[in-house]
Amino acid sequence: MLEAVFKDQGAFVLVAAGAVSAAALLAYLEARKHTRRPWSYAGLAAALTAEVGVTLLLPSAGGESRRCVVVRDLGEPFATEQGLLNLAMFLVVGFLGVLAVRRVVPVFLGASSLSVVTELCQGLLPWIGRSCDSSDVQMNVLGAALGALAGAASVRAFRGGLRPLTSALRPTLLAFGSGILVCGVVGSCWITPVAVDPTSLRLAGGAEREAARQAVTAAFGDHERIVNVQVMPGWDGGADTLLIALETGSAELSGPDGEVFSADFSTPPEQPGPAGFPVAGAAGPRNADDALRTATSYAEERFPWALSGTIATSTPVGARAESGWVVAWRGNTDGVVAPTRLDVRIDREGRVAALLARHVKDTPTTFPPRRVSEKRALAAAAAYYPGAVSGAVELLAVRRDGAWRAQWFVPVASAPVTAAGAPVTGDVVPVYVDAETGQVDDRPTPPHGLPTVLPPTAEESVETVELPDS
Structure with missing residues (x-):
C-alpha cells in the first residue's frame, strides 16, 4: 500500500523528508537547552510533521468534501492495510510523546485531538483531496493509546521518571473538552455524516x-x-x-x-x-x-x-x-x-x-413465466439509461435472492463527447430487465462475459490480421 500511496510522488517525498528532518533538528536544538531528552523531542517533532504531511498535504485524487463516512462495522479497519497503517502512525506519536514529556494522559488526549482535527480538515477543505472517515479516528485513537502505554512501560522499564496520571490533568481535560466541543459544533454545521456498510479493502x-x-x-x-x-x-x-x-x-x-x-x-x-x-x-x-x-x-x-x-x-x-x-x-x-x-x-x-x-452447480431448469418481450425490455432499458444498445441483447438466467430468474441483458453504451464535440468511446452499462415483471433490476450481478470491443489508445498501432471467411 505504501508503494501505491507514494507512487509518482517523488517531489513530495523529497520535500516531506526535508521538512521532517528540519523539524527534528530544530526540536533537538531547542530541547537540548531545557531537557536531557532532546532525542525524544526530535523524534516526536518528526512524527508529528510526518502525520500532518501525509494526511493533509500529500496530493490525492480527491475526496468528497462536507461529508464524513461513518462505518457501521467497528471491526473493519482492523483487517485493512489503511487501518493498520493509521494505528502504527499514531502509536509512534503516542510512544515518542510519552518519552518526551513523561505524561500519559496529555499525550493520549493530544494525539486523539490531532486525529479529530485532521479528519475535520479532510472533510471541510476540498483542496486536501481526502475524505473524512470514522474508522481513521478509531484506529488513530487506539494507536495513540497503545503508544502512550508502551511509552510509559518503556520509561518504567529503564527506571525513568514518569509524571503522575493526575499531573496537569485539569487543564488537559479543559483543553481537550473545549477542542472537541469546537470540532463538534463545526462538524455539525458543515459536515454531513453518512453511515455505510464496510467498503474498504x-x-x-x-x-x-x-x-x-x-x-x-x-x-x-x-x-x-x-x-x-x-x-x-x-x-x-x-x-x-x-x-x-x-x-x-x-x-x-x-x-x-x-x-x-x-x-x-x-x-x-x-x-x-x-x-x-x-x-x-x-x-x-x-x-x-x-x-x-x-x-x-x-x-x-x-x-x-x-x-x-x-x-x-x-x-x-x-x-x-x-x-x-x-x-x-x-x-x-x-x-x-x-x-x-x-x-x-x-x-x-x-x-x-x-x-x-x-461454474454454477445449482444450474436452473425452469424459470418464472416470461411475459416481457425483447422489444419491451429495450424500451424499459432506454427509459432507465438512455443510450445506444452496444452488443447482443440476451435472455439470461440470473440468480436473485437465491432464486433463478430469466432477465433480459441489454448492454447500453454512454456517448460522451470531447471538448470539441467529437464522440469518443463510452462505457457500456449492463441493464437487466426482468422477463416476468418488466422492471429494471439494478442489483449487482456477476459479469456477463469478456468484452469484444476495446477502447482504442493513441499509442496503439494496428496491424492487419487475416480474418475468417465466414
Missing part, C-alpha cells in the same frame, strides 16, 4: 488466500505467482470478491462458493517479456478458427466442465482482431442462456490474455 485470511491459490492453480498451474490477496466487501447483498494480484496480471474470485473466476493480463507487466498464459503447442492464431482451437485446447485441460452441453463462438476483439479473439462457451436451458460459462481471450501470440469462468 481488507487483508485476506488464511482460508481466502487458499481459495485464491486453488483458483489460480486450476487456471494457470504454477505459471503465475500470487503477489497479494485482498477482500473487497460486497454491496447491496452481493458476495465478497477476492482481488488477486499476480506477478504479471490480476485476477478476481467472487460469487457464492467462489463460482466466478476472472483474470486479465492485458496490462503490461513491470518486467520485460510477453504477458499472458502460454498454451502448450499453440502458435499465434491467424483467424477465429485458430483462436478457437487454441482456446479449446486450453479449456479441455483447465476447464473441461465448460465444454459439456455448450456451443463455442469465436469473436474478434477490435475491428480487425487487433487484440485477439474472445472464445465463449454458452449453454441454453428452456430458451434462456445458462449461467455456467467460459470466456477465453486469445491474443495475437496465442496466449491466454483474459479469462472469465463461471
Whole structure:
C-alpha cells in the first residue's frame, strides 16, 4: 500500500523528508537547552510533521468534501492495510510523546485531538483531496493509546521518571473538552455524516488466500505467482470478491462458493517479456478458427466442465482482431442462456490474455413465466439509461435472492463527447430487465462475459490480421 500511496510522488517525498528532518533538528536544538531528552523531542517533532504531511498535504485524487463516512462495522479497519497503517502512525506519536514529556494522559488526549482535527480538515477543505472517515479516528485513537502505554512501560522499564496520571490533568481535560466541543459544533454545521456498510479493502485470511491459490492453480498451474490477496466487501447483498494480484496480471474470485473466476493480463507487466498464459503447442492464431482451437485446447485441460452441453463462438476483439479473439462457451436451458460459462481471450501470440469462468452447480431448469418481450425490455432499458444498445441483447438466467430468474441483458453504451464535440468511446452499462415483471433490476450481478470491443489508445498501432471467411 505504501508503494501505491507514494507512487509518482517523488517531489513530495523529497520535500516531506526535508521538512521532517528540519523539524527534528530544530526540536533537538531547542530541547537540548531545557531537557536531557532532546532525542525524544526530535523524534516526536518528526512524527508529528510526518502525520500532518501525509494526511493533509500529500496530493490525492480527491475526496468528497462536507461529508464524513461513518462505518457501521467497528471491526473493519482492523483487517485493512489503511487501518493498520493509521494505528502504527499514531502509536509512534503516542510512544515518542510519552518519552518526551513523561505524561500519559496529555499525550493520549493530544494525539486523539490531532486525529479529530485532521479528519475535520479532510472533510471541510476540498483542496486536501481526502475524505473524512470514522474508522481513521478509531484506529488513530487506539494507536495513540497503545503508544502512550508502551511509552510509559518503556520509561518504567529503564527506571525513568514518569509524571503522575493526575499531573496537569485539569487543564488537559479543559483543553481537550473545549477542542472537541469546537470540532463538534463545526462538524455539525458543515459536515454531513453518512453511515455505510464496510467498503474498504481488507487483508485476506488464511482460508481466502487458499481459495485464491486453488483458483489460480486450476487456471494457470504454477505459471503465475500470487503477489497479494485482498477482500473487497460486497454491496447491496452481493458476495465478497477476492482481488488477486499476480506477478504479471490480476485476477478476481467472487460469487457464492467462489463460482466466478476472472483474470486479465492485458496490462503490461513491470518486467520485460510477453504477458499472458502460454498454451502448450499453440502458435499465434491467424483467424477465429485458430483462436478457437487454441482456446479449446486450453479449456479441455483447465476447464473441461465448460465444454459439456455448450456451443463455442469465436469473436474478434477490435475491428480487425487487433487484440485477439474472445472464445465463449454458452449453454441454453428452456430458451434462456445458462449461467455456467467460459470466456477465453486469445491474443495475437496465442496466449491466454483474459479469462472469465463461471461454474454454477445449482444450474436452473425452469424459470418464472416470461411475459416481457425483447422489444419491451429495450424500451424499459432506454427509459432507465438512455443510450445506444452496444452488443447482443440476451435472455439470461440470473440468480436473485437465491432464486433463478430469466432477465433480459441489454448492454447500453454512454456517448460522451470531447471538448470539441467529437464522440469518443463510452462505457457500456449492463441493464437487466426482468422477463416476468418488466422492471429494471439494478442489483449487482456477476459479469456477463469478456468484452469484444476495446477502447482504442493513441499509442496503439494496428496491424492487419487475416480474418475468417465466414
